[in-house]
Each structure stands twice: as structure tokens, then as C-alpha cells.
Amino acid sequence: MPNHIFTEIDADGIATLTWNVAGNTPNVFNDATLGEFRPAMQDLIANPVVKGIVIASAKSDFIVGADLTMLLAARKLTKAEFYARVRNLQQLFRDIETGGKPVVAAINGTAVGGGFELAMACHARVCADDPTIRVGQPEVQLGLLPGAGGTQRMPRLIGAREALGLINQGRNIPVKKALELGLVTEVVPKDRLLPRAKELAKTVEPVQPWDKKGFRVPGGEVQSPSGAETFIGANAMITRETWGNYPAPRLATYAVYHGLQMPIDQGLKVEARGFVELVFDQRTQNMVRTLFFSMGEANRLKSRPKDVPKATYTRVGVVGAGLMGHGIAHAAAVNGIDVLLLDVDRASAEQGKARVGQLLADAVKKGRMSEAKASAALARITPTDSYPDFKDCQLVVEAVFEKRELKFDVIKQTEAVVASTAIFGSNTSTLPITGLAEASRRPDQFIGLHFFSPVEKMPLVEVIMGEKTSQATLAVSLDFVRAIGKTPIVVRDGRAFFTSRVFGTYLVEGVAMLAEGVHPALIDNAGRLAGMPMGSLTVADMVNIDLSHKIRIQTKADLGDKYVPHPSEPVIDLLVGKGRYGQKTKAGFFDYSDTGDKKLWPELTKHYPVAPTQPTLADVKRRLLHIQAIETLRCMEEGVVARPQDADVGSILGWGFCPFYGGVASYVDYVGPKTLEIECDRLADRHGERFRPPAMLRALAKEGRSLYVS
Numbered sequence: 001m002p003n004h005i006f007t008e009i010d011a012d013g014i015a016t017l018t019w020n021v022a023g024n025t026p027n028v029f030n031d032a033t034l035g036e037f038r039p040a041m042q043d044l045i046a047n048p049v050v051k052g053i054v055i056a057s058a059k060s061d062f063i064v065g066a067d068l069t070m071l072l073a074a075r076k077l078t079k080a081e082f083y084a085r086v087r088n089l090q091q092l093f094r095d096i097e098t099g100g101k102p103v104v105a106a107i108n109g110t111a112v113g114g115g116f117e118l119a120m121a122c123h124a125r126v127c128a129d130d131p132t133i134r135v136g137q138p139e140v141q142l143g144l145l146p147g148a149g150g151t152q153r154m155p156r157l158i159g160a161r162e163a164l165g166l167i168n169q170g171r172n173i174p175v176k177k178a179l180e181l182g183l184v185t186e187v188v189p190k191d192r193l194l195p196r197a198k199e200l201a202k203t204v205e206p207v208q209p210w211d212k213k214g215f216r217v218p219g220g221e222v223q224s225p226s227g228a229e230t231f232i233g234a235n236a237m238i239t240r241e242t243w244g245n246y247p248a249p250r251l252a253t254y255a256v257y258h259g260l261q262m263p264i265d266q267g268l269k270v271e272a273r274g275f276v277e278l279v280f281d282q283r284t285q286n287m288v289r290t291l292f293f294s295m296g297e298a299n300r301l302k303s304r305p306k307d308v309p310k311a312t313y314t315r316v317g318v319v320g321a322g323l324m325g326h327g328i329a330h331a332a333a334v335n336g337i338d339v340l341l342l343d344v345d346r347a348s349a350e351q352g353k354a355r356v357g358q359l360l361a362d363a364v365k366k367g368r369m370s371e372a373k374a375s376a377a378l379a380r381i382t383p384t385d386s387y388p389d390f391k392d393c394q395l396v397v398e399a400v401f402e403k404r405e406l407k408f409d410v411i412k413q414t415e416a417v418v419a420s421t422a423i424f425g426s427n428t429s430t431l432p433i434t435g436l437a438e439a440s441r442r443p444d445q446f447i448g449l450h451f452f453s454p455v456e457k458m459p460l461v462e463v464i465m466g467e468k469t470s471q472a473t474l475a476v477s478l479d480f481v482r483a484i485g486k487t488p489i490v491v492r493d494g495r496a497f498f499t500s501r502v503f504g505t506y507l508v509e510g511v512a513m514l515a516e517g518v519h520p521a522l523i524d525n526a527g528r529l530a531g532m533p534m535g536s537l538t539v540a541d542m543v544n545i546d547l548s549h550k551i552r553i554q555t556k557a558d559l560g561d562k563y564v565p566h567p568s569e570p571v572i573d574l575l576v577g578k579g580r581y582g583q584k585t586k587a588g589f590f591d592y593s594d595t596g597d598k599k600l601w602p603e604l605t606k607h608y609p610v611a612p613t614q615p616t617l618a619d620v621k622r623r624l625l626h627i628q629a630i631e632t633l634r635c636m637e638e639g640v641v642a643r644p645q646d647a648d649v650g651s652i653l654g655w656g657f658c659p660f661y662g663g664v665a666s667y668v669d670y671v672g673p674k675t676l677e678i679e680c681d682r683l684a685d686r687h688g689e690r691f692r693p694p695a696m697l698r699a700l701a702k703e704g705r706s707l708y709v710s
Contacts, residue, residue, distance in 0.1 A: 005036040006058075007044065013051035014198045015044045020058035027059055029089075029114045030067035038092055045099035052102040052201030055122060056194060057109065065113025068142075068292050074279050082279065086272045089114075089148050093121035094265065102206045106197035107184070111135045112172050117148040120157065124204045125184040126197045127175040135183065136172035142291055143284035143660065145252040147275030152259045152267040156210045158182045159219025160256055161230045167256070168238065168249040182218075210264050222260045231257055245531045245660050248278055282670055286662025289708075290652065294645040295487065301478050303490045303646075308475035313337050313483050317396035317418075319410050321352020321383070324427055325399035327455025330356045331484040333380040334373075340393060342384050349383030356381055359456050387413045394419075395480055397449055399427040402551070407431070408439040415441050423473055423480075425449035430496045430551050433466035443468040447477050450497065451486075452654060460653035461486045466493050487653060489646040491635075495555065498632075498641050499654040502664065505627045505690075506655070507548070510536025511568035512687075517611030518620065520589065520600055526620035531658030536624065538598075540572075541588035546581040548572055567688065574607060623687070625667060626680055628657065630691060632664045636707075637696040644707040665707050673700035 003022045009015045017040055019027040027033070044050050057063065074082050096103050096118075105111075105119035107127040116135050119125045127133060137146045137154065145151060146167065155163035158181045166173065178184045188196045209215055220226035231253065238249045251274040259267025278284045314337060318329045321343040329339045333356065343349040360374035382389070390396055396418060398410045407426060414424060424446050426436050437443040448464025461481045465474060474490065481488040491498045510523045514537070524535025540548065549572050556563045575581075575588060580601070582588035590598040615623075632651070635641045641650070648663025661667040668676060676697060683691035693701075700706065 002036050002040070004033045005040045007040055009047075009050060010198070012198075012202065013049055014054060014201050015047075015050045015052070016054045016056055016194070016198070017041065017044065018056045018058050019063055025059070026061055027057055027063040027115070028067040029063070029065060030070060034089065034092075041092070041096060045095070045101055050101060052104070052198075052204075054104050054106050054194070054197045054201050055118070056106040056197070059109070061109035061115075062105070062107045062111035063115030063118060064110060065115050068288050071144075071279055071288055072285060072293075075285070079276055079280055083272055083276045086147055086275055087269070090268045090272060093118060093149050094268070096121050097123070097208050098211065100206055102201050102204045104197045104201045104204065106193050107133070107135065107175075108190070108193055109133055110172070112138055113146070114148045117146055117150045117153070120153040120183070121149060123206055123208065124186075124197075124200045126193060126200060127178065127184045127187045128190040128193045129175070129187050130190060131174060131176075133175050134172035135175065135178050136170075137167050138170040138172055140168060140246070140248040140252060141170035143246065143248050143281070143287035144278050145248050145255065145271070145274055147271060149268060149271070151252055151255040151271045151274075152264050153210075154183070155256050155260055156215075156217060156264070159217060160222065160227065160260060161219055164230065164234045164253060164256060167252050168234065217260055222257060243529050243531070245529075245658070247281065248284070251278060283660050283662070286666040286670065287659060290645070290648040290662040290666060291659065294649050297645065298487050298489060298649050299482065301482060301488070303488075304478045305471040305475045308472045311394070311476035311479040313394055313480055315340070315393050316480070317342065317390040317393040317414070318399060319343075319396065319414065320399035320401075321349045321355075322399070323453060324451055324455060325397075326352040326355045327453070328397055328399055328427065328451055328484075329353075329381055330359050330377075330456055331486065333377040334360075334369075335484045337380065337483065339381045340384055340389050341381055342387065342389070344385065346383060346385045349385055353378070353381050353383045388417045390414060390418050390422075392419070393422060395423040395425060395477075397425040397427055399451070402428060402430060402547075402554075404431060404436070404554075407436055411436070411439040411446075421445075423447065423477060425477060425480075427451050429500045430554075432495055433464045433469070433493045437466045437468060444470040445473050447473050448493070448497070449477065449481070450499065452499075458653070459485075459487045460499075460650060461488050462497055462499050462650065462654065463488045463490045464493055464497050465490065487649065489650040490642075491646065491650075492638075492640050492642070494635070494638065494640045495558075496551075498635050498647070499650050501635065501640075502628050502631045502651065503655040504548075505631045506532065506624060507536050507540050507543070508566050508568040509624055509627045511540060511571050512566065513620065513623070514589075514604075514608050515567055515571050517609060519610045519614055520604060522614060522617070522620060526617055527624055529617065530621035530625055531660060532624070533656035537589040541582035541590055544582045544584055545572055545575050545588050549576045564690075566690070571608065622679065623683060625658070626671075626676065626683060627691065628664055629668050629671070629676060630680055630693065630697070633668065633696050634694050636665075637694050668697075668700075669706040669708055673697055673706065674704075677701040 006018045021027045044053050103122045104124045105122040111119050137150045139146050175187050179187050234253050255271040255274050259270050317340040318325050319342050321341050329341045332339050341349050341352050357378050363369040364371055364374050396414050400406050426448050429450055433448040437446040440446045447469050450462035452458035452460055478488050513523050524537045527535040580587040586592040591601055592598050632647050641647045644665035647665040651657035651664035652659050657664045661670050677693045680691045680693045
């Protein structure tokens with residue numbers, strides 16, 4: 001009896017093969033499903049009664065690709081063994097193409113990765129007319145390339161230029177766009193999907209265009225002026241976007257380039273070799289682990305206490321209508337939650353709502369939201385300057401300036417009017433939650449909810465447990481984070497917590513190098529070449545130099561004799577003293593024009609002359625990444641972060657740490673604890689004790705262990 005794949009043959013000889021994977025929400029390729037799909041297809045192709053075949057899905061989506069656990073387990077095989085498995089799947093899809101019977105894909109929902117590769121192997125693809133459906137090849141987002149024919153069939157369907165744009169960006173597109181490009185054959189109303197697929201299965205020619213004599217690649221062959229332009233441009237774009245850190249786009253382009261100059265059967269072998277190379281690359285394994293599995297666990301709230309009933313939110317309060325506050329209000333409102341947005345006066349609160357309105361208008365303009373949904377979201381926000389309006393709020397988030405006295409006042413005024421069951425969340429990035437909770441009458445219902453700017457774009461929320469925060473408060477706070485569409489990580493209390501603490505080391509290390517005489521252009525470019533979104537001097541300007549200065553002054557006051565000065569401090573003091581606060585003043589480490597262009601401040605090298613001997617690019621990159629790894633290990637050693645999974649998700653979503661390594665904890669394993677220990681000892685001897693390996697790294701190196709248990 002089948003468990004996943006079911007077939008039915010009608011009176012006209014049209015077989016419907018339906019995917020309905022048991023015990024799994026989506027339809028995926030794995031050993032069990034392919035073990036049923038292969039013989040089912042072979043039987044239908046061999047059955048003389050069958051005149052045509054429709055591949056359909058009984059789930060809300062079509063097929064979402066491979067079960068990625070297979071990829072993590074692939075390294076238990078040899079490369080030759082895994083290559084044979086990849087070629088086996090490719091051959092199955094070729095058998096569908098060349099079996100002599102029309103095969104039509106009835107795409108009722110999202111079809112991505114291997115699912116869309118199967119659809120492209122069919123002789124026709126009919127999609128339901130649904131704006132939520134997406135099709136495409138997102139594999140490069142996980143460090144892979146399409147391995148079941150995607151690099152060969154897509155360019156043969158729509159041309160190399162369009163195909164490379166989709167494959168190398170890992171974009172999934174709406175069905176109307178797919179129809180326009182020629183990736184799908186027809187788009188029909190949902191209730192017509194299966195009937196129309198069956199009609200096509202009676203009439204469509206059971207031969208692919210590329211199997212016909214005289215086939216030409218749409219848009220021009222590889223060896224043509226247009227082909228040369230396409231591939232030169234693609235390689236330039238890959239270099240610009242990846243800085244050479246991501247091998248997947250380059251290998252995908254290689255497969256398209258060489259594959260299109262061969263018969264498709266030979267091109268598939270090129271693709272398979274590239275796919276295997278990536279699967280056995282440690283960076284890909286790390287990316288799959290973090291960006292798929294760990295991210296999925298975070299979104300499924302794996303860290304949520306299990307014995308607390310799920311909370312649903314209808315009404316929340318936000319204190320502070322500025323950059324962070326209006327962003328939080330926006331996130332709640334677009335997800336169906338009513339928001340009371342409070343500021344010092346009604347005009348300021350109204351201004352915050354107006355900023356939300358602009359965000360919504362931009363979303364409508366870009367086609368990401370309907371007018372009706374935008375209007376409904378804006379209507380959910382009520383500006384106010386009166387704390388008593390919070391009386392019915394289930395949760396209140398403060399998003400005011402990083403001043404302890406100001407936050408204390410907000411806490412007291414809020415708790416005086418809200419229900420006894422209400423949760424108070426502080427959107428602080430540096431001030432310890434336990435200390436802030438001293439102003440609360442209910443510290444067990446007090447928690448840190450650290451959002452990232454701009455809130456409407458940044459998916460992470462760092463959920464911080466104070467010493468007295470209850471498990472029930474943690475549970476319902478996680479429910480809120482997911483209710484507004486964000487991804488949470490849970491950390492323990494501590495100065496600057498995890499994200500701000502580790503991210504800050506990247507910023508100040510770059511500034512410290514400047515003080516040593518390292519050329520500022522080398523510092524900033526090395527950061528980007530290492531895989532960070534921006535150079536550390538650019539980051540310093542973006543987050544505002546005076547803010548870094550104020551945080552340091554507060555930290556120094558709080559820690560007293562325990563405070564350890566950092567070599568970056570004289571540089572930051574100099575810029576603050578000259579009123580160069582960063583982008584907001586159009587003057588920091590860079591000068592900024594009215595159009596947003598920037599150039600290095602000419603006087604920078606006068607104050608900090610460039611040393612005659614410069615470190616190598618590799619040395620600067622190593623220093624910028626190692627300092628973040630060391631601080632992460634200190635956070636783990638202190639219990640601020642309990643799991644490497646949280647460190648990885650937090651580092652990628654929070655400040656963009658090198659996704660190709662899988663995050664900052666995976667970077668430790670990629671470099672290797674022993675190598676990291678040796679190199680950081682050398683850096684400590686040369687540049688200061690901040691690089692000295694903590695006990696946790698010493699133990700990992702001595703015992704030959706990694707952060708992730710093998």
C-alpha cells in the first residue's frame with residue numbers, strides 16, 4: 001500500500017499521480033517518497049492503458065523540494081556514492097521527458113527547488129491563478145545550486161539571461177510572472193486546474209523542445225554576442241554581490257554556461273558535479289543547518305516553555321513613536337493587532353503614525369500590499385499621550401531613549417494603569433534587564449524585547465530574560481514575537497546582551513586598527529571582503545558615533561574599577577569632540593553629500609597617519625572576524641547564549657555576520673577550535689588581551705571538540 005504517492009486512471013486513460021506525503025506538512029523529496037514515486041511513474045509510462053499523466057498534489061503546496069536532512073547526511077557517503085544518487089534522480093526526470101507519454105504538472109501551490117525542477121521536466125505546467133503561489137529555484141540561498149536539472153531546463157525554457165537572474169538570486173516568482181517569462185504553460189482558475197491539466201495530457205506533444213532537432217536556446221546561444229554579454233555580466237554581478245565568498249552562484253553559472261553547449265544529458269552531469277561539490281563544502285553544510293534547520297526551530301519557538309498556554313494578542317501598547325517605536329507599531333498592526341502608540345505629546349504620537357502610513361504606502365506602491373490591507377493596518381494604530389489608554393493592553397513595549405531614568409519613569413507610569421496580567425517589554429539594546437526591572441512592581445512579568453533597526457525590514461528580536469523573569473512571561477513574549485512575524489532568539493541578561501555586545505566588537509576593532517595606522521580604506525574594504533554587510537567604519541557612522549560614546553560613558557560609570565578601556569576610545573572621543581557623529585550629521589569617519597555619496601574625511605589620516613607598513617588583507621579580515629568569535633565564546637561561557645544555534649541565527653539576522661559560514665558559532669567550527677586558539681593567542685600578544693582565548697575555547701581545542709556535536 002502506498003503511503004505518499006497515489007495513482008488513479010480515468011476512463012480516458014489519463015492517470016493522475018498525486019503527491020500526499022504522510023506525516024509531513026509539505027510534499028518533499030526523500031528516500032521514502034522517491035522510493036514510491038519512481039516505480040509509480042515507471043509503471044504509468046509502461047502501462048498501455050495510460051495515454052497521459054498528470055502530476056498533482058493533495059496538499060496546499062505542490063512540492064517544495066528535497067528534504068534537507070538528506071544533504072546533512074550526505075557526507076556519510078563518498079562523493080562518488082552521492083554523485084550516483086544525484087544522477088539517479090536526474091535520470092528519473094529524463095525518463096519522464098523521454099518516456100513517450102504526455103506528462104503535465106498541475107501546480108496548485110508553491111513549487112520550488114526540486115519541486116519546480118520536476119515541473120520543468122513535464123511537457124506542460126498548469127498553475128492555479130493564486131497570487132500567493134510562488135515558483136522558482138531558491139537553492140543558492142542555502143549555498144547550493146539546483147541539482148535535479150534546474151540549471152539546464154530553465155535556461156532552455158527562457159534563455160540564459162533570465163534564468164541566471166532567477167537562479168543566482170534564488171528568487172521565487174508569482175505565477176503571472178512565470179507565465180510571462182514562459183516558465184509555465186497556462187494559469188487557470190483554481191477550480192479548473194485539474195480538468196485543464198487532464199485536457200493538456202491528451203493533447204500536448206510528449207517531447208521537450210531541447211530534444212527536438214535544431215533546438216536553439218531562447219535569447220541566443222552561449223557562443224554569440226548576446227551570450228558573451230550575458231555571461232560577462234553575470235560573472236561581474238556575482239563578484240559585486242558575493243565578493244567571492246559564495247561559491248554557489250559561480251558554480252551555477254558554470255553549469256549553465258557549459259551545459260548549454262552540450263546535449264542536455266551531458267549538461268546534467270556538469271550540474272551534478274557542481275551540486276556534489278557544494279554539498280560536501282563545509283560552508284554549505286553550515287548554511288543549511290543554520291538558515292533552514294536552526295531558523296526553522298527559532299520560528300517554531302523551540303525554546304518556548306511547553307507547559308504555558310499559547311497567548312493570542314489583540315491589543316498592545318508602544319511607548320515612543322520614534323524610529324523604533326513606530327516600526328514596532330507597524331509590525332503589530334500589519335499582523336492584525338491593535339496598537340496604542342504613545343509619545344510625550346499627541347503631535348509626536350501622530351507623527352509616528354504618519355511614519356507608519358508612509359511605510360504602508362511604500363508597500364502598496366511596490367505591490368507588496370493591497371490598498372485595503374494597508375488602510376486596515378493604519379486604522380489599527382491609535383496615537384495617544386495618555387498612559388491610562390493602556391488599561392486594556394495585554395503587553396506594552398517601551399522604545400524610548402537609552403536613558404535608565406527615562407525608562408524607569410515609563411515603567412512606573414505604565415504599570416500604574418495596565419492590568420495585573422500585562423507583560424512589560426523593554427526594547428533596550430544595552431541596559432541590563434535585571435537592572436531595569438528594579439523599577440517594576442512585577443519583575444517576573446518584565447522582559448527584554450530587543451528589536452533591530454529598521455524594524456520593518458529586520459526579522460530578529462532578541463528576547464532577554466532578567467533574573468526574575470518567569471517562564472510564563474518568556475512563553476507569551478515569544479508568542480508575541482511570532483504573532484508580529486519576527487524570529488526570536490532567547491538570551492540571558494548581561495550588559496549589551498548578545499547581539500549588541502558581539503556586533504560592537506566588530507565596530508570598535510576597526511576603529512582600533514585606524515588608531516594603529518592601518519589605512520581606513522583597507523579596514524572598511526576588508527570587512528566587506530570578509531563577508532560583513534558593511535565595513536566597520538561605515539557601520540560606526542551608521543549607528544552614530546555619539547551613541548557609541550554615550551554607551552561607553554554609561555558602561556564605565558556602571559562598572560567602575562572593573563571597566564577595561566578599549567584602544568578605539570581616543571578616536572571616538574576625537575570625532576565626538578569635533579561634532580562628527582556619523583551619517584546623521586553628514587560627518588563621521590566619512591563625509592556625506594546631500595545625495596548620500598560618501599568619501600573618507602580628509603583630515604582622518606592627519607590625526608591618525610597611515611603606517612608605512614600595512615597588514616595584509618588576510619590579517620585584517622582574520623582580526624575582524626576572530627574578535628567576534630572570541631566574544632561569542634565568552635557569551636556562551638557566561639551563559640548569555642545557551643546554544644550555538646541561537647548564536648548563529650542571531651548573528652546572521654541581527655548584524656549580518658557572514659551567512660556563508662553559517663553564523664558566528666559555525667565560524668568557530670569552520671576555522672577549528674585549535675587553529676582559532678593559536679591564532680587568537682598570537683593576536684592577543686600583538687594587539688591586546690581582548691583576543692586572549694577564553695577557557696571554553698581552550699577546552700574545545702584540548703579535547704578536539706566542536707561547538708556543534710557531530
